[in-house]
Amino acid sequence: MSDDIILDIQDVTKEFPGVVALNDVSIQIKRGEIHGLCGENGAGKSTLMKILSGVYPYGTYSGNVMYNGKELKLENSAIRQASDLGIAIVHQELTLVPSMTVGENVYLGKEPTDKGTIDWNKIYADTSGILKRYNLGVSARAVIQDLGVGKMQMVEIAKALSENAQVLILDEPTSALTEAEIDKLMSILEILKAHGVTCIYITHKLNEFFRITDNVTVLRDGEKVITLPTPELTEERLVNYMVGRQMKERFPKGHRQPGEVMFQVKDLHAVDPNNPDRSVINGASFDLRRGEILGIAGLMGSGRTELVTTIFGEYGKVTEGEITLEGKSLKIDSARDAIKHGISLVPEDRKKQGLVLIKSILENISLPNLNQFAGFFSLDKDAELDASMKQAKNLSIKAPNLQAYCSSLSGGNQQKVVIAKWLMSRPKILIMDDPTRGVDVGAKYEIYKLMNELAEQGVSIIMISSELEEVLGMSDSIMVMHEGRSNGTLNVADATQEKIMAMATDIA
Ligand SMILES: Nc1ncnc2c1ncn2[C@@H]1O[C@H](COP(=O)(O)OP(=O)(O)OP(=O)(O)O)[C@@H](O)[C@H]1O
Ligand SMILES: [Mg+2]
Structure with missing residues (x-):
């Protein structure tokens, strides 16, 4: 040698x-x-x-x-x-x-x-x-x-x-x-x-x-x-x-037609619950239409995760502003409230918030969705298995079987389990915080396809992403955050990487 x-x-x-x-x-x-x-x-x-x-x-x-x-x-x-x-x-x-x-x-x-x-x-x-x-x-x-x-x-x-x-x-x-x-x-x-x-x-x-x-x-x-x-x-x-095969395009074409405004956030302000003097959101507004994919762009630390976790009832204490769903004002104090209203969140940190590592793939996917499978006296195990299998297959989760512990999966496959779990909950509003982080190109494509399908079925999706190409490739409109507030929304047809960066750094 x-x-x-x-x-x-x-x-x-x-x-x-x-x-x-x-x-x-x-x-x-x-x-x-x-x-x-x-x-x-x-x-x-x-x-x-x-x-x-x-x-x-x-x-x-x-x-x-x-x-x-x-x-x-x-x-x-x-x-x-x-x-x-x-x-x-x-x-x-x-x-x-x-x-x-x-x-x-x-x-x-x-x-x-x-x-x-x-x-x-x-x-x-x-x-x-x-x-x-x-x-x-x-x-x-x-x-x-x-x-x-x-x-x-x-x-x-x-x-x-x-x-x-x-x-x-x-x-x-x-x-x-x-x-x-x-x-x-x-x-x-x-x-x-x-x-x-x-x-x-x-x-x-x-x-x-x-x-x-x-x-x-x-x-x-x-x-x-x-x-x-x-x-x-x-x-x-x-x-x-x-x-092992040709991949011609990175972003599948969607055929959706966003409908009426479903969900609105109006001038939201929120503070750190542990330190009420520290403001975490200071003026965020956006409209989300039925069947629309709204991308949220912004630099790390611009308040994107804080905004969505606050909407989801998990983080900031709202001090001002309003959140409405289908015209009705919402008060969300916990993730449970949010889920009850049909809002789901695929979190940023899969290990901390998304996944129970010492449980099986099957349990992780079906855990928040058990109500779908509740029979009269017991759970319909077959239905649970069927639906979970379908999700695992859709996302090509790589594992010997669905009983495998999530701790034994590769990082990207753990991420897919988190996504599968929330896709199963059939939300009205699906919030995804950097959903393809650590996911390979083939699986990214599968996730994008699922997002398109959901949007075509009328689910409204909010997607945070740090990859500008992904934001541009997948969104209908793009909201850009800067220092805890929304700095405007672009229609994807008018958006470019340069415009988004300028808004994200506030040099526009
Ligand atoms: N401790 C373990 N027990 C059982 N199977 C495992 C274990 N660690 C890894 N595997 C399996 O070995 C294979 C390779 O996993 P590995 O983590 O090396 O993938 P990777 O290339 O790093 O993927 P990623 O891009 O998702 O991080 C996968 O099928 C995975 O499920
Ligand atoms: Mg790895």
């Missing part, structure tokens, strides 16, 4: 009960390169990275992993061992402890001590150093639960960077980041690369492969399809390798 190969993955196979997650996969990673890893949800990307980082130790897979010319033999629960060897990983799902500070999280499990007591001064000084060096825009003393998802992701990266990393694995690091944060991350990666750090980079945002990687490997159904130098690839070729 030549010296310039830092990781030589040889014939690796990894099985779970009923699933071959990796089948005889061989990949060579060059020293100092940024190597992209690409594939549909469930293709095996995270599983491979978990082998490299010791989550699945030596002996739980077959094949070899050569690291710097020596066989990598990570022991059970030896995640520390991998990082001591210089392999650091930022996992797909956030792993921070919400009640702790940034500094406590960065040094969790490896706290420096001074004469037997934890050296907090050093922890905060060192953490501040890392945060400053990479300009991550977070304070070392901030408490994690007060940060947005984007900042949390930055802390995860800081945590990995605090190791003396030779290999840095990033499993979908940008799925929750704003454009500006993504730019920042890309420049961090350039700096690391200049220092000789090797990076393995997983993303579902295909344009990022072209921005940052030197080579890309595509996995499909647990098998390696190909490794190619990035300059030899196009987005179209990449998609073909990923899904």
Whole structure:
């Protein structure tokens, strides 16, 4: 093996009960390169990275992993061992402890001590150093639960960077980041690369492969399809390798005709329920017609999630303004109220709000929808199973069967379960907060098709999205938020990326 190969993955196979997650996969990673890893949800990307980082130790897979010319033999629960060897990983799902500070999280499990007591001064000084060096825009003393998802992701990266990393694995690091944060991350990666750090980079945002990687490997159904130098690839070729077929269009055509105004939000103001002095929404208005898809655009932190969770009765305390459904004024104090009125929300953070990981797919999908299956004395199990199967199939959820625990699903497939669950509730108003985050191109297309179908049946949909192409590709009209208020609504026919960005940054 030549010296310039830092990781030589040889014939690796990894099985779970009923699933071959990796089948005889061989990949060579060059020293100092940024190597992209690409594939549909469930293709095996995270599983491979978990082998490299010791989550699945030596002996739980077959094949070899050569690291710097020596066989990598990570022991059970030896995640520390991998990082001591210089392999650091930022996992797909956030792993921070919400009640702790940034500094406590960065040094969790490896706290420096001074004469037997934890050296907090050093922890905060060192953490501040890392945060400053990479300009991550977070304070070392901030408490994690007060940060947005984007900042949390930055802390995860800081945590990995605090190791003396030779290999840095990033499993979908940008799925929750704003454009500006993504730019920042890309420049961090350039700096690391200049220092000789090797990076393995997983993303579902295909344009990022072209921005940052030197080579890309595509996995499909647990098998390696190909490794190619990035300059030899196009987005179209990449998609073909990923899904194994041609995909001509990214957004399916809808045939809907939005009707009368169904739902109105008029000059809504709301404050943080835990801190009534802090305003979270200060003047949001929009109309939503029957069978319309309304996109909500805006930068991270512009109040999009706050607005929809307030409407849903889960977050802000309304101080001013009105919400009406079919002409009647609504007062929504809890998610239960909202659901009763026919409003559903597919939440942003699937792990926290959307999914019970230790329950099966079937239970997760049918749980909020049991009333649909209530027979006279008992639940109609067959109807439940049928309907859930149909949803799972529609979204091509990848699992051995519907009894599988959601904890065993790949990240994108967990997201699909959350969506299936809310699609089953047949709402009048369906609110989707970044519904395709972390979802592969093929499954995105399936979700879009379902959205179109629902809208054609008269469901009104509100979709928050950070991807401008998606907003433009799927919405009938687009409301843009800036600093907690709505900054106007565009008809999609008049909207461009530039106009939306100008409204989102208020430079119009
Ligand atoms: N702990 C587990 N138990 C059982 N099956 C698992 C487990 N972890 C992963 N799998 C299965 O292995 C396959 C590969 O999953 P993996 O998480 O590696 O996919 P991925 O490529 O990272 O997908 P995504 O893009 O959705 O994150 C999937 O079919 C998944 O359901
Ligand atoms: Mg994954």
